[in-house]
Amino acid sequence: MPQRHTTGKRSHGWMGIQRGHRARPLEWLAEKFIFAVSLSTILVVLLIFLFVAREAAPLLFGRMNSAAVQEVIPVGEFDKLSPAQLQQYLGLTPSELAAMDRATLQSLMEVKVEALNEIPAAFRGDPDAHLNTTQWRYLLGPHQWTDYAKPEFIWQPVGQIKKYNIIPLLVGSLKTTLVGLLFAVPLAVGAAIYVSQLARPRVREVVKPTIEMLSGIPSVVVGFFALLVMATVLQSLFGYQTRLNAFVAGIALGFAVIPVVFSIAEDALTSVPQAYTQAALALGSSRWQAAWQIVLPAALPGVFAATVLGFGRAIGETMIVLMVCSASVMSWNIFDSARSITTTIAAEMAEAVSGGPHYRILFLLGAMLFAVTFVLNLIGDVVMHRLKLRLEGKR
């Protein structure tokens, strides 16, 4: 049977032998090697996600207890405990238990008593000290803590009573991201329309790389600039009370988002066939009308995808927000401070007790962020792909 070559798929055969011409084992090997490398990237991403999810898992299954005051068994009762009870009480694996001698186990029990004694007397009677604050209702819902006048969302992970409510962080991330998008998307899309439709070629050659060069500025530099210069300038312009707030962070984030949105939107607008514009111009429209009423609507899914990818970039950005603002206020007011998820992870991971509730919650936040950016990037890519197919008349 004669071999058929279709444009879509070309069989190379084993070691390139059945290629029709000459055997090319080297090419074949190189191709397979590159394939393996690209596959490993996917594998690495998957492994990272699995690692993050595994670290957060005990929290998801409710196996963490962060109550300040916990049941304590006096060391004197060591002999009354069965090995199974001891293992559960001390949180050991069977092999760890087997490897430890009596003195070690007893000192572990002593530490539990010490942990209780570390808590100041004022807190031991506090009903909050008996709560397991890693439960979902404390993670997501408001709670009226002692000393607070009403139920509130509080992120105070360090202290006697650990308050792990993640809502202020979600609000903080969304608040800065939305300000960033509101600032960046109109500018970036406007620039994309100008560059792809209206600008003369010589202007385009200057403007396009200049905007794209923005993405080359390290975000820590943008953050530094925002912290020292923009914060002061914006405060004197708008006259708000808090100097470092979500508004400043959002505008600074905009600088990171503009190149992303610009280059994808520009790509989408350029891929609208010239015939569209030419037809519109032939029918008597101006260049502006053609760009605004013909090309932009045709490329709209691409602009949408650019916005979605810009959102993903903004919500995952760490340094800019970390440097500009970081108070975990539960407020949608953009002129208040904000603490983003990324800031929280970056700032707190180094000091969190490894394997403790705080550590697990940071990983939970990381997994959430990963999932959100992954889904957003997926949506963005799918929309762009469909748009390309549609404009090429394949669908």
Place this chain on the structure above:
Amino acid sequence: MKYHSSQPMKTLPVKSLVVAAILALTGSARADITVKGSDTLVILAQKWAEVYMGKHAGAKIQVTGGGTGTGFAALQNQTTDLCDASRKIKAKEIEACIKAFGKRPTEYKVAIDGLSVFVSADNPLKEISVPQLESIFTGKIRNWKEVGGPDAPITVYSRENSSGTYEFFKEHVLQGKDFAASAQTMPGTAAVLQAVAKDKHGIGYGGAAYGAGAKHLAVKADESSPAIEPTEENVVGQKYPIWRYLFIYVNPALDKGEVATYLKWIRSDEGQRIVKDVGYFPLPTLLREK
């Protein structure tokens, strides 16, 4: 204000990271003693190591920062010999150490740190009491006129909750209560100082440090006590109300030979003299090694 001049920005994390990075690059392949932990202590630890290595040819000490928690994690995993800590070890960390090497780590007090309270140089206020600080930092007092200052809202600057300073301030000044949610968290003492210098109505806290545009307040233990300046005499004599020990922890199995000699030297008169150069306060004579 004598003690200020020696080391203006000792807790600046960037600086400590640079030191750590340089050390990691230039450090010999196998140091005899590795030290890891608190960023607050990293400059002091580095200075100790430098002077000690200068006096004892052949001794190799490698110092890195990363944070107190990171130091304890390394102590558990036995990837470091000494762990610098700006707070006491927690029960949870002792537990992890016992699980890892069967013993609780030995604790050594190595220096004293007095925390200053900073306000803008334009602020006419000269002194403040610990209960007033508690009310300001928990958000109960929101205007300077309530503590005898001008009629202006207070902007509160705090530290990241990963910092040992944050935790110490929360436990000892705020009596364990929560910081006001609106408190801005800054990445280091230098950042707090800089923010306070730029903000006429700001207040912040941190290790003894000095910066243009900001000044520190004299602190009263309560309304009726005298206001105390954070000078060496007052901090070491425990008259100044906000101070803490700085620690080094070591796996007792390793506390022998060169490591033990080094620890002893740190706590000797000679080692304690270096503490002053870096801007902290030396241990009282009672706690030193002979």
